[in-house]
Amino acid sequence: xxxxxxxxxxxxxxxxxxxxxxxxxxxxxxxxxxxxxxxxxxxxxxxxxxxxxxxxxxxxxxxxxxxxxxxxxxxxxxxxxxxxxxxxxxxxxxxxxxxxxxxxxxxxxxxxxxxxxxxxxxxxxxxxxxxxxxxxxxxxxxxxxxxxxxxxxxxxxxxxxxxxxxxxxxxxxxxxxxxxxxxxxxxxxxxxxxxxxxxxxxxxxxxxxxxxxxxxxxxxxxxxxxxxxxxxxxxxxxxxxxxxxxxxxxxxxxxxxxxxxxxxxxxxxxxxxxxxxxxxxxxxxxxxxxxxxxxxxxxxxxxxxxxxxxxxxxxxxxxxxxxxxxxxxxxxxxxxxxxxxxxxxxxxxxxxxxxxxxxxxxxxxxxxxxxxxxxxxxxxxxxxxxxxxxxxxxxxxxxxxxxxxxxxxxxxxxxxxxxxxxxxxxxxxxxxxxxxxxxxxxxxxxxxxxxxx
Ligand code: GLN
Numbered sequence: 001x002x003x004x005x006x007x008x009x010x011x012x013x014x015x016x017x018x019x020x021x022x023x024x025x026x027x028x029x030x031x032x033x034x035x036x037x038x039x040x041x042x043x044x045x046x047x048x049x050x051x052x053x054x055x056x057x058x059x060x061x062x063x064x065x066x067x068x069x070x071x072x073x074x075x076x077x078x079x080x081x082x083x084x085x086x087x088x089x090x091x092x093x094x095x096x097x098x099x100x101x102x103x104x105x106x107x108x109x110x111x112x113x114x115x116x117x118x119x120x121x122x123x124x125x126x127x128x129x130x131x132x133x134x135x136x137x138x139x140x141x142x143x144x145x146x147x148x149x150x151x152x153x154x155x156x157x158x159x160x161x162x163x164x165x166x167x168x169x170x171x172x173x174x175x176x177x178x179x180x181x182x183x184x185x186x187x188x189x190x191x192x193x194x195x196x197x198x199x200x201x202x203x204x205x206x207x208x209x210x211x212x213x214x215x216x217x218x219x220x221x222x223x224x225x226x227x228x229x230x231x232x233x234x235x236x237x238x239x240x241x242x243x244x245x246x247x248x249x250x251x252x253x254x255x256x257x258x259x260x261x262x263x264x265x266x267x268x269x270x271x272x273x274x275x276x277x278x279x280x281x282x283x284x285x286x287x288x289x290x291x292x293x294x295x296x297x298x299x300x301x302x303x304x305x306x307x308x309x310x311x312x313x314x315x316x317x318x319x320x321x322x323x324x325x326x327x328x329x330x331x332x333x334x335x336x337x338x339x340x341x342x343x344x345x346x347x348x349x350x351x352x353x354x355x356x357x358x359x360x361x362x363x364x365x366x367x368x369x370x371x372x373x374x375x376x377x378x379x380x381x382x383x384x385x386x387x388x389x390x391x392x393x394x395x396x397x398x399x400x401x402x403x404x405x406x407x408x409x410x411x412x413x414x415x416x417x418x419x420x421x422x423x424x425x426x427x428x429x430x431x432x433x434x435x436x437x438x439x440x441x442x443x444x445x446x447x448x449x450x451x452x453x
Contacts, residue, residue, distance in 0.1 A: 001025050001026060001028075001029035001046070001048045001090050001092070002026070002029075004025075004048045004092055004143075004144065004145060004146070005020070005022050005025060005026075005092065007142075007143055007144050008020055008092065008093070008139075008144050011117075011142055011144055013115065014114060014115045014117060014138050014139075014142055014144070015096055015111070015112055015113065015114050015115060015135075016050070016095060016096055016114050016129075016134075016135045016138040016139040016142065016144055017050065017092075017093045017094065017095055017096065017135065017139065017144070018053050018061070018063070018065065018093075018094050018095065018096050018109075018111045018135070019053075019060065019061045019093050019094040020092065020093040021060055021091055021092065021093045021094075022092075022093075024060070024091060025048065025090050025091060025092050025093075028085070028089075028090040028091060029046055029048070029090050032045045032046035032088055032090060033046070035088065041088060042086065042087040042088030043087050043088065043203070043206065043207065044084060044087040044088045044089040044203070044204075044207055045087070045088030045089075046088060046090060047088070047089050047090065047146050047147070048089075048090045048091075048092050048145055048146050049084060049089045049090065049091060049092065049145055049146060049147050049148060049149065049204075050092050050093060050094075050095045050135070050136060050139045050140075050144065050145035050147075050148040050149075051081055051091055051093070051094055051095060051148070051149050052094070052095045052097050052133055052135065052136050052148065052149050052150050052151060053065050053094045053095060053096065053097050053135070054097060054100075054101055054151050054181055054182045054184075055078045055080060055081050055149055055151075055180065055181055055182075055191075056074035056076060056077065056078045056081075056180040056181070056182070057074065057077060057078070057081055057091065057094065058074055058075060058076055058077040059073055059074075059075075060073060060074075060091075060094065061073060061094055062074050062094065062182070063110075063308070064097070064099065064100050064101070064182040065096060065097045065098065065099050065100075065108075065109040065110055065111055066099045066100055066110055066302075066327065066328065066329070066332070067110045067309060067326065067327050067328075067329070068302045068307075068308055068309050068323065068324070068327025068328055069182075069302070069307055069308040069309070069327075070308045070309040070327075071308055071309075072307050072308045074180070076180060077180060078177075078179060078180025078181050079176075079177035079179045079180055079210065079212045079214060079215065080149060080176050080177060080180070080181065080191045080208045081149065081180070082180075083207050083208055083210055084149070084204075084207050084208065086207075087207045089207070092144075092145050095133075095135030095136045095139055095148060096109050096111055096112075096114045096134065096135030096138075097109060097131070097132045097133055097134060097135050097136070098131040098132035098134065098156075098331070099328075099329045099331065099332050100182065100184055100295070100299070100332050101132040101133075101151055101153055101156055101182075101184045101189075102132065102184065102295070102331050102332055102335055103131040103132050103331055103400070104130060104131045104132070104155070104156075104159060104400050104401070104403035104404060105128040105130065105131050105134070105387070105389075105391055105392060105400065105403075106128060106129055106130065106131040106132065106134025106135065106138075106160075107128065107131070107389070107390075107391070107392040108131070108132075108329055108330075108331040108332070108392070109134075110329060113128065113134075113389055114128075114129050114134040114135050114138045115127070115128075115129065115138065115389065116128055116129040116130075116134075116137075116138055116141070116163060116164055116386050117129075117138060117141050117142040117164070118141070118163075118164060118165065118386060118428075118429055118430060120427035120428060120429055121427050121428040122427055125388050125389070126388070126389040127163075127386040127387065127388055127389060127429070128163065128386055128387060128388070128389050128391065129141075129160050129163055129164050129386070130159040130160030130161075130162065130163035130164065130382075130386065130403075131156060131159070131160060132151070132153075132156040132160075133148075133150035133151065133152070133156050133157055133160045133168070133194060134160050135148075136148035136149065136150040136157075136160065136194045137150070137160030137161055137163065137164040137166055137168070137194050138160075138164060140164070140166045140194050140195060140196055141164035141165055141166050141196075146195075146196075146200070147193055147194065147195040147196070147200055147201075147204050148193065148194045148195075149191060149192075149193060149194075149208070150168060150191070150192060150193065150194045151181060151184075151189060151190065151191050151192070152168075152170035152189075152190055152191075152192060152407075152411065152417075153184045153185050153188045153189050153190075153291060153411060154185075154188060154287050154291060154404045154407060154408040154411050155403070155404040155406075155407025155408060155411075157169065157170045157192045157193075157194060157419070158170060158381050158382075158407050158410075158417055158418070158419035158432070158434060159381065159382050159403055159404065159407060159419070160194070161194050161381070161419040161420075161421075161432060162381035162382045162419045162421075162430065162431065162432025162434075163382065163385070163386035163430065163432075164386070164430065165421040165424075165430030165432075166194050166195065166196060166421065167194070167195050167196065167197060167198050167200070167201045167418065167419065167420050167421065167449070167453060168192065168193070168194045168195075168201070168418070168419045169192045169193065169201050169205065169416065169417070169418040169419075169442065169445065169446075170190050170192045170410065170411070170416065170417050170418075171190055171191075171192050171205065171208075171209060171416050171442055172190075172219075172414060172415060172416045172439045172440050172441075172442065173187075173188075173190055173217070173411075173414035173415075174217050174218050174219035174414070175190065175209050175218075175219065175221075175416070175440065175442070176190060176191040176192065176208050176209050176210070176218070177191075177210060177211075177212030177214065177215040177218045178190075178191070178215045178217065178218070179212055179214040179215040179218075183294075183298040184291070184294070184295055184298065185290065185291040185292075185293075185294035185295055185298070186217075186294055186298065187290070187294060188287075188290070188291060188294070188411040188412070190411070191208060192205070192208070193205060193208060197453065198230060198418075198420060198446050198449045198450040198453050199227060199230055199446075199450070201418070201446070202226035202227045202230060202446045203226075203227060205226045205442060206223065206225060206226050206227070209223045210223065219440070221440045224443055226442060226443055226446055227446070228443065229443045229444070229446060229447040230446050230447055230450050231447075231450065232447055233268060233269045234265060234268040234269040234270035234447070234448060234451060235269035235270075236269070237265075237269070237270040237271070237375045237376070237444070237447075237448065238270065238271045238273055238373050238374050238375050239262070239265050239270045239271070239272050239273070239374070239375065239376050239377070239378050239435075239448065240273050240274070240275035240369055240374040240376070240377045240378070241258075241262060241272060241273070241274055241275065241377075241378055241379075242275050242276065242277040242280065242369075242377060242379060243274060243275070243276055244276065244277050244278065244280035244281065245258075245277075245280065245379045245380065245406060247383065247405070250380075250383060251383070251384060253385075253425045253426065253431065254380045254382075254383060254384070254431065255380075257380065257422050257423065257425075257431045257433065258378070258379070258380050258433065260422070260423070261378055261422050261433040261452050262378055264451055264452055265378065265448060265451055265452070268448075268451040270448065272378075273374065275369050275372070275374060275377065276365075277362075277365040277366065277369065277377075277409070278365060279358065279361040279362045279364075279365050280362070280365070280409060282358045282361070282362070283358075283362050283405075283408050283409040283412055284401065284402070284404060284405055284408055285355075286354075286355040286358040286359055286362070286412065287404065287408040287411070287412060288338070288401055289338075289342050289351050289352060289354075289355035290352070290355050290356065290359065290412070291335070292334075292335040292336070292338040292339035292342065293338075293339045293342050293343050293352050293355075294339070295332075295335045295336065295339050296335065296336045296337075296338075296339025296340045296343065297339070297343070299328075299332070299335075299336055302323075302324070302327065302328075303320050303323065303324070304319050304320060304322075304323030304324075304327075308327070309323055309326065309327045310323055311323045311325075311326045311327070331397075334397065342355075359412050359413075362409055362412045362413055363412065363413040363414070365413075366409075366413045366415060366436070370438050375437070375438070375441075375444055376435045376436060376437050376438075376444050376445060376448050377435065377436040377437075378433060378434070378435055379406050379433070379434045379436065380406055380431075380432075380433060380434065381406060381407070381419040381431075381432035381433055381434040382403060382406065382407075382431075382432060383402065383403065383405055383406065384403075385425050385427070385429040385430065385431055386429055386430075406434060407434065409436075410434075410436050414439065415436055415437060415438070415439060416436070416437045416438075416439070416440070416441065416442045416445055417434055417435065417436045417437070417445070418434065418435050418437075418442075418445040418446070418449045419432040419433070419434050420432060420433055420434075420435070420449040420450075420452045420453045421452075421453055422452050422453075433452055435448050435449055435452075
C-alpha cells in the first residue's frame with residue numbers, strides 16, 4: 001500500500017485519481033496485516049485497489065466526475081465495493097472518469113482529462129486512455145493500483161483497457177449488483193474490473209459478482225471460481241468471427257491483429273468459424289437512443305435539492321435551471337437533450353420504441369450464433385489504437401461515438417465481453433481484442449482471453 005501511495009504521488013500528472021485516501025488506505029492495510037497474522041485473511045487481503053468515482057463509497061467523495069455532485073459524500077457503500085472490502089482489499093482513492101460515464105476519451109470529466117501512460121514511438125504527444133473508465137485504465141497500466149473497479153454501459157471498461165494494454169471485463173448484465181453505483185443507463189450499466197492480467201481480473205470478479213436483494217436486476221446464478229478454467233486447452237471450443245465487424249475503412253493493423261488473435265486461439269485448440277450477426281450495423285444508432293433516454297430519466301434527480309451543488313434562483317424552477325446549467329458539462333447536457341427528445345410523446349414510437357425493437361433483434365443474432373454451437377465470439381475491441389489528447393475539440397460527437405462500434409452490441413444484448421491486450425502496433429501502442437460470451441459464461445472468456453494476452 002505504501003509503495004502504491006508513493007507511485008500515485010509521483011504520477012499525479014496523469015490525473016488518474018480525483019481523490020486519494022492515504023489515511024484510510026493505511027488503516028485498511030494495517031487491519032489486513034492483523035488478519036493475515038491471525039490467519040483470517042480474505043482472498044483479496046491487503047490488495048490495494050482504485051475505485052472509479054461512479055461507485056458510492058461511504059464518507060468519501062463520490063461525484064461521478066461531475067460538478068453537480070460537488071461535495072457529495074454518500075452515507076452508504078456500493079455493493080461491489082463492500083464485497084471487495086469484505087474480502088480484504090484496500091482502497092487507495094477515487095479514480096477519474098468521463099462525467100457520469102459519458103464519453104470515450106476521459107475528456108468530459110469536470111476534473112480534467114486523464115493521460116494515457118503510453119506514448120507512440122514517433123511522437124511524445126499525450127494520448128487519451130479511453131473512456132469512460134480512463135482513470136481506472138491509466139492507473140492500472142501505470143502501476144498506481146493493483147487493480148481497479150470500472151463500469152461499462154457501452155464499452156467503458158473494454159475500450160480503455162484496449163487503449164492501455166490492460167484487461168477489462170464487462171460481465172453479464174445482472175452478474176454484479178448496480179446498487180450504490182451512480183446510474184447512467186440502468187438497462188445497460190454493469191460493473192467490472194480492470195486489471196493487469198486475465199487472472200487478476202478473474203480474481204477480482206470472484207469478489208465483485210453477487211446477487212443482491214437491493215438490485216432486483218442482479219441474478220441469482222452461483223458465482224463460480226473464475227480462475228478455475230484459466231490455462232485449460234481450448235480443445236472443443238468453437239470461436240466465431242462475425243463478418244459484420246469487418247468495417248469499410250478499418251485500419252489494416254486492426255484487421256491484422258484480429259486475424260492474429262484467431263490464429264492464436266486455433267493454435268490453442270479452438271475451432272474458428274465464420275458467423276453472421278446481421279443487425280450489427282444498427283447497434284450504435286440504437287444505443288445512442290436507448291442510453292441517452294435512460295440517462296435523461298436517471299439524471300432528473302440532480303435538481304439542486306437533494307445532492308451536491310445548488311445555485312440559487314428567483315424561485316424553485318430558477319434554482320433548478322441555474323443548478324443544472326452550472327452543474328452539468330456539455331456532453332451530459334447533449335445526452336439529456338437527446339434523451340428527452342426521443343422519449344417525448346410525439347417521437348417515442350419513432351425513436352425509443354424502434355430502438356428497443358432493434359435491441360431485441362441484436363440480442364437474437366447472438367442467441368442464434370450461440371445456439372449454432374459457438375462458445376465465444378472474437379472481434380477487435382476498438383477501431384483504432386489510443387488517439388491524441390484534445391480530440392474532443394476536433395472530433396464531432398458522432399466521430400467520438402464511433403469508438404463504441406464493437407462494444408455497444410454486447411451491452412445491448414446483456415452479454416459478457418472481455419478486452420485483452422493483444423500486442424503493440426507499429427507505433428508501439430497497445431491493441432486489444434474482444435471476446436464475447438454466452439450469458440453468465442465469463443469463465444470461457446477468461447480461459448480463451450488468457451491465450452491471447
Ligand atoms: N462511450 C460510451 C458513451 O459515451 C460508453 C460509455 C460507457 O460505457 N459508460 O456512452
